[in-house]
Amino acid sequence: MTDRSPDMTPAAFFVTGTDTDAGKTLIASTLLYAARTRGLSTAAGKPVASGSERTSQGLRNADALALQAQCEPALSYDAVNPAAFEPAIAPHIAASEAHVELSVAALLAPMQTLLAQKADLTLIEGAGGWRVPLNDEASLCDLAVALDLPVILVVGVRLGAINHARLTLEAIERDGLSVAGWVANVIDDRTARLEENLATLEHWLSRRGGIPCLGVVPHLADPTPERAGFYLDITPLVGTS
Template sequence: MIYFVAGTDTDVGKTWVSAALLAAAQTQGLSTLGLKPIAAGCEPTPQGLRNGDALALQAVSSVPVPYELCNPIALAPPIAPHVAAAESGQPLSVDRLQNWLAQPALRQAQGEAALCLVEGAGGWRLPLDRRHCLPDWVRLQGWPVVLVVGMKLGCLNHALLTAEAIRADGLTLAGWIANRIDPAMSHYQANIDTLQAMLGAPMLAEIPHLADGSDASGYLSMAVRHLIGQ
């Protein structure tokens, strides 16, 4: 199964949740693959530009792929990817992403993985250029979407608008994961209850606020079973 992982905003824990989902799947004996097609804010290394999020996904992928297949578009500036890509002389496009996806080695790896997660960048409406956004490409694949909701003030609007946009783009919202990024969020449970009533998709998991670097995979076992069972 292949899912696209979206977030309600930047810095809501998409990578952390995706890596934990893959780790939870491995504990259930499932083969895994995590991919990060577009990443900005990459660091120079002797091997080339590397992104911490992509490396985290690669580390919990039991189906091995070279870094360049995991993260084909690695951009150094920590800015909007389409701006960074244009400045580098290699603008983003749907065709560029399609060419990456069509590589036989990547197709084979995806076929070997019981659970493959393709993580987006930023929020849902990430521009590729001045006419296209990342969902224009995701729609071509027909991948169901897992939405990571960063539980903080403003999350209701962000989550409901994102769910509306996912469906308007002709895609299925397979479920959502509540990630409590603000431990002091007022009326936390009331917000959870509201989202459960209004998002129109199952809450796959609820992750409490955890210390940086903590393992969240224990909260995602049922989410994996739900996703694999769909």
């Protein structure tokens, strides 16, 4: 049984965060999970990932595996994550140490192949924040621009989140892309004046920025897409069908 409308237009987005460990993978996985529960097809990409483990199948990154698990129909690991590196360091440094040329062109083709499958919801997740370098000339945001995808902004809510969120939004819009929605992901539930911080984010991103908030995910002791899904609304992304 599917909720998909026969004339539904495939939706695709680039997922970025205000910083490393903002919760991009949890939120992206949860959005994909929510789409699957509606009977929609899903696909995901993690163009480049550091902090991968060596396995009998090759390098495997936990974030990419989490995204792969939410793809319906199933996708191969290489389709999801074409560039994986072992050390948990900045991708351009990891690539340099591995003697791999990391570029927008090298990542663009596999992501375009992924998008060509035209799943009902496709998410391409970045690494770190918006301006993470790929090499001495290009950054991961240049891939988002090349793909020409609207952006989902994951705000890791902790001290400094308001400034990080506003700067990231300004950078995305300066690069010519729109933000389709934002999520407040509470990283530190001990953040002073948490409710006031959330209200300020709502003011600057939604009321003044006109960007829909897809939800506020509280700090979860055991974060999973099933648990986080209770707090997110994907309707602004895929409609009501």
